[in-house]
Amino acid sequence: MAEDGINSFMTGPDDKGRFGQFGGRFVSETLMPLILELEERYEHAKTDPTFWAEMDWLWQHYVGRPSPLYYAERLTEALGGAKIYLKRDELNHTGAHKINNVLGQIILARRMGKTRIIAETGAGQHGVATATVCAKFGLQCVVYMGAHDVERQAPNVFRMKLLGATVVPVTSGRGTLKDAMNDALRDWVTNVRDTFYCIGTVAGPHPYPAMVRDFQSIIGKEVRWQLAEQEGAGRLPDTLIAAIGGGSNAMGLFYPFLDDPTVNIIGVEAGGRGVDDRMEHCASLTGGRPGVLHGNRTYLLQDDDGQILEGYSISAGLDYPGIGPEHAWLHDIGRAQYVSITDKEALEAFQLSCKLEGIIPALEPAHALAHVMKIAPTLPREHIIVMNMCGRGDKDIVTVAKHLGFDMKV
């Protein structure tokens, strides 16, 4: 963790797009020249001050950054242990962390002269963020969404339509995020000249995992100075906790702290109905093994023959059988710890956040909060936990009502 970078956890990926054995560029030849061009253009943009100036301005005036770092006092008191801070990325424009990354990719797409943007979406948050930024810049937007998700996330589907996007329901497979990503890749391979594929998480072929991480890292960078402001100069969090589907909000929170050895890092996967042989979960790290899908090698839910399994989670945003390759690497080298939380535990956390803090969380961060609820009581009062409240729960109201037996008459 030296400053010289030799023992740093922050130097990845290598020039083949690998984090250890994970990552890479497992795409068809048609797409290969496109991702090489994207890599070149991103590498250039990364060191271009005008690119970041444009990002910073939009983050501040359009998204509403920095998002607050909020001391959750009643939650802390109720759990009776560690001091809990919530990083309020649910207060961003469009209600989740997704827009941090979308802005970066769309600014890059504009600089590359692309006029048509495609995206995949699970819960709909990335689709809404993409549709939003496309509306702002007058770009054509097509969002692929699993037919099953279209059904369970109806409010977000309508939002995307209001924003002028075309939403394509995907019926292949079981009609969830994985299938939406397949169809987005099929679109991209067909419309190579004018189309930019705006991936919503830290997965896909290189350079996407690194690029999305870099855009989301604004979360962790803000936490670093915000915590110092509130707790004293140099005070670092003791534990970081974030939910993981593909893992973009988590990577954004974790990355700036990877080389701070005192910071304990925990990712929370969706345990669905329990991580066991029934495979009714989306815990790729705890219940999967390495494989190759969607352009990268990572941990995947798969059968003995290498066929990809459909995950299950109450949260559409976590319902993905893979995980970003950098998480796979952090897991294997032990820099981060990964746990899983069941639907039931997430629902309890969802309600606790509403009651104690007046914050209706999305089901995704409700998983992270459920793990906070498990460990906070066991930790001393001076231990600081920062949890990423990466999305708000409006989109999940119908799902939660159903699980709690409340008839919304919709």
Place this chain on the structure above:
Amino acid sequence: MTRIDAKFAALRAEGKKGFVAYMMAGDPDMATSLAIMQGMPGAGVDVIELGMPFTDPMADGPTIQLAGQRALEGGQTLQMTLDMVAAFRATDTTTPIVLMGYYNPIYSRGVDRFLADAKAAGIDGLIVVDLPPEEDDELCLPAQAAGLNFIRLATPTTDAKRLPTVLQNTSGFVYYVSITGITGAAAAEAAHVAPEVARIKAATDLPVIVGFGIRTPDNARDIAGIADGCVVGSAIVAEIAAGKSVDQVLAFVKGLADGAHSA
């Protein structure tokens, strides 16, 4: 020299174009697909491209996606696909067989074990869609070392700068994808494809075979005419999906083969 090299050398000597036919292993079931496969050489097929079903075929259109789903629902496994090839080899020792699919089922089995089993079953070459030259260490180089051809796709986006990268470590033949898109999509037009094929042929001595978007005997003749041969996949798979008998499917294949061979 693999069976693929021998076949194209023989075609070249006769001044004939090659016809490559694709089918999905295990679609609609193992017995039927083996019967279709066994009938292919008699229908004029020069090289059989055997699809390995995968849950997430990202480069394939609905026709081949559904064929893979049918095969998987019927319980097709990679082992069964290898067994099918071995059964075919019991009565045909000359027709080249290329396995086509995606990397994960191979990776899951283990590359070394897969290559040994594939060689033993009588497979001659591999087309693995999601392994570009940048990932040659994964399977391409070990496959060549094991005596299997690794056939690469070249596409309309493979520009002059990139073409040498694609051709390096390619063997057997070069599969030119006539369109930007997925299998079974838009039709290929010979007039558009011809200059691209010429560009590739100027850079390699390997046969250049064109696929994607070819559906009819006339298409097959036109496209084969401007290359060393052509591939038909989705159109054949669609016949199988429509519930045609083995004989009907093979009659359809023969029409395509005759088209290609008339070029």
